[in-house]
Amino acid sequence: DAGVTQSPTHLIKTRGQQVTLRCSPKSGHDTVSWYQQALGQGPQFIFQYYEEEERQRGNFPDRFSGHQFPNYSSELNVNALLLGDSALYLCASSGSDEQFFGPGTRLTVL
């Protein structure tokens, strides 16, 4: 049984560019959450998707957007990248209980 998978593993972008990160949830899970983890910090909640709709959102600007597909996989899009967007982006999936995290995508903005 595959756990949560994310792609790509690493990504380097320049300021002003746009990026799309992808996540496949654990089998049987229908809810996907995205978190941003800056170096040395705990993960910060970005938003959560359920039934292809954004159900909850954290304190992130509109440059951060997402999507959930009918197969429950999800994408995180970030527009107009800033240096401060450099971080580990984590995807977590859940069914009815605890959230399981993927390995993350390391985004570096130059």
Next chain:
Amino acid sequence: GESVGLHLPTLSVQEGDNSIINCAYSNSASDYFIWYKQESGKGPQFIIDIRSNMDKRQGQRVTVLLNKTVKHLSLQIAATQPGDSAVYFCAENKNRRQAGTALIFGKGTTLSVSS
């Protein structure tokens, strides 16, 4: 404000000792708490959880204690091993009944185990 914090950023122990990692939370409405372990370059790994109607829960070599009176959470690791070296986060979920509600994480405690 609402936050989940940890008392110590680092903890160093000898192999075989018991480790205790502490966490304080401020939101009395929180009804579900989770401890995660994060190794370098990996995502957080679920260790153990506890609901607000419980005071204690035990897993394999780990015990979580919840003191709602003082809003304190602790993770106890028995017979700590070098493989336990990692960053440990406590996380708070305000409404577990809504599956997958946002988790609020603290900054983490780095546990170093020397042999």
